[in-house]
Amino acid sequence: MDMLNGSLWDKIFKFSMPVAATAILEQFFTATDVVIAGNFANSDRTAAMAAVGTDLPIIGMIIFLFLGLALGSNVVIAQSIGKRDTEGVKKAVHTAVLLSLIIGIAVAVFAQFAVVPILGLLEIPAEVLPSAVMYLRIYFLGMPIILLYNFEAAIFRSIGETQKPLMALIAASLVNIVLDLFFVCVCKLDVTGVAIATVLANAVSALILLRLLLKTDSIIKLEWSKLHLDMPTLKEIVSIGLPAGIQGAVFSLANVVIQGAINSLGTEVIAASSASLILEMVAFSIFSSFTQACTTFVGQNYGARQMARCRVILRLCLLEDVICTGFCMLIVFLFGDRLIALINDDSEVIRLGYIRASIVFCAYIFSLSYDVMSGYLRGFGISFLPSLLTILGVCGVRFLWVAFVFPVYHDFRSLMYVYPVSMGVTAVLIFAALMWCRPSKRFA
Structure with a gap:
């Protein structure tokens, strides 16, 4: 290609x-x-x-x-x-x-x-x-x-x-x-x-x-x-890849912490969350693919010093990602309860699963934004900053939410609000980093 x-x-x-x-x-x-x-x-x-x-x-x-x-x-x-x-x-x-x-x-x-x-x-x-x-x-x-x-x-x-x-x-x-x-x-x-x-x-x-x-x-x-x-090449690979890898590992740990809070709410909540998670994984796979595209396309064009084309790549990846994710959101809002029923037909599981899916899919607008912007920065070889900000924004907020907010309300809906809050905070942080770095201008 x-x-x-x-x-x-x-x-x-x-x-x-x-x-x-x-x-x-x-x-x-x-x-x-x-x-x-x-x-x-x-x-x-x-x-x-x-x-x-x-x-x-x-x-x-x-x-x-x-x-x-x-x-x-x-x-x-x-x-x-x-x-x-x-x-x-x-x-x-x-x-x-x-x-x-x-x-x-x-x-x-x-x-x-x-x-x-x-x-x-x-x-x-x-x-x-x-x-x-x-x-x-x-x-x-x-x-x-x-x-x-x-x-x-x-x-x-x-x-x-x-x-x-x-x-x-x-x-x-x-x-x-x-x-x-x-x-x-x-x-x-x-x-x-x-x-x-x-x-x-x-x-x-x-x-x-x-x-x-x-x-x-x-x-x-x-x-x-x-x-x-080749040691210089290895150093480059590690400098870009290790921060992203640590981010992924810490991200998984944060989700384990949330799962622990979910487990405290009972069997029906666990089943509902698991059912919704299946839908979420499919949607996440779709919108994260545009992050991979952004990183690879920007990487090649940065190497060729086509900076204006790099900026176009960012805009198009965001636009195409919003369209695909918006389509997934529409399907969930219209048919989410029926999709969850295919996984578990218990009425309470369906109700709770739809609550989670509705909240999380709305939050994906923030998630795809910071994900694609992070991919854009990594295409220029800037990896530590987006990884650090994602760990602080997503993982840090989730740890704090489970530790301090969830015990106050101790209900499923309040726990699920951790997703839009953490993703929204991270989107703001990554956008600020993008405006500060402006790699297509700095490396021109």
Whole structure:
């Protein structure tokens, strides 16, 4: 995809939709493990489902942390492409691939010793703990290939190729379903089988993209003989990616704190919140794809020193994101109760779920704004500032709200107001940072 010339409107949309579809598919990829463990396990199905579900927040925090480094790779490669620095692209590609494997192996080894203490902090019931430990240990053994896929996907997206990561994930998802059923129903391995299936399925997606990188004739071609860590390139990747990764991990922690407050309100509130969360994840996947587009398009055009085009990219990403998110909001306002009923038909769950969905989807206007503006800044290599402000605005406000506001009212609606308040504060902070930095003017 030529990001440096021609119309931007259609290219941004064509870039974003496969990214959104990939993110949505990743959510269903994870959900498959929970559903199959809960419905087909041969021993205690509830305990099996709980074991897999309990591990998901921990997995999410670790993945978010290192996805930031994948984003850093994307930005460095995109900027090098814009500069027409072929050697810089090659260094970034090979550094990114090797970095993913090194980090993945380190996490896989460390996790084998850290899993039990970490799960012990979560006060998991005794009947669930052994299965949760087993699932997490096996899952983290696959971390090298899981991170490899995500870095490979970032490399492909840096040149505007977003369909190949999607196709690889579709293949992996199908393999995951088949292997889940085989290991659980035929081999009677329950949670262990689900974990093995997940690792093998992730290997499929990683190997598909690896083969494509080795066979491609494009600028991102991977050659084993050139696989090494280029230290200046590594420094760039880390300086952009690490703040974004820490932001993602802290963001996950803040949501765990909110979930704790939700849990204190009873089973119906938990079920309602979970049902609404499914709708929210789909919408979030859609609007966050425009953030990825903004970062990549700006990265290339900044490298080419096309500053006016960078400003146009920001405006178009915001506009297209508002249109898509507005459409999602309309669907939720008109049909939200019926959509929630498909997940849980209890009348009180539907009522409470609609309350959450209505509040959160309204807040997404703020969220998409600060997200796209943050992506714009990262395209210029400015990563620490938006990450810091997002941690302060989103995470800080949520921690304070749960600690001081929620205990006063202790009801579901007042807790849900934490979303528009925290997102609104963050949008103001990021907008102020954008006005202060003005990167398209400063770096012109």
